[in-house]
Amino acid sequence: MSFRDDIDAMDADVGDVLDEQAVTYDPLAGGSVALVGMFDRDYVLQSPFESSLDNRGPSVFIRGTEVEKLALDPREDNPTLTIAAQAYQVKSVLNDGPTGRGRRLMLSEVG
DSSP states (O other): OOOOHHHEEEHHHHHHHTTEEEEEEEEESSSOOOOEEEEEEEOOOOOGGGTTSSOOOEEEEHHHHHHHHHOOOOGGGGOOEEEETTTEEEEEEEEEESOOEEEEEEEEOOO
């Protein structure tokens, strides 16, 4: 097993503990994609290097194995996400996780 495989397995274990949720990812172009992610309605970004970002509010972490299902990286898209029947727009996207393959999406509610 490679380091990347170990990280993917660890991410899956953490997702089980933190109750991953279904995420519908609707890109600007193309069809929607069903993903799973770790959603936090009251996330606070704790990084001094990202202080210029609006760092409070809903957020979802998408594991690298889920990001690979997308035709376009969320950093290059302007998707709408639906989580628990609530639609969200993406405010910002950060690389996340030890390999940098995961994405932390800072969200704002639509409607």
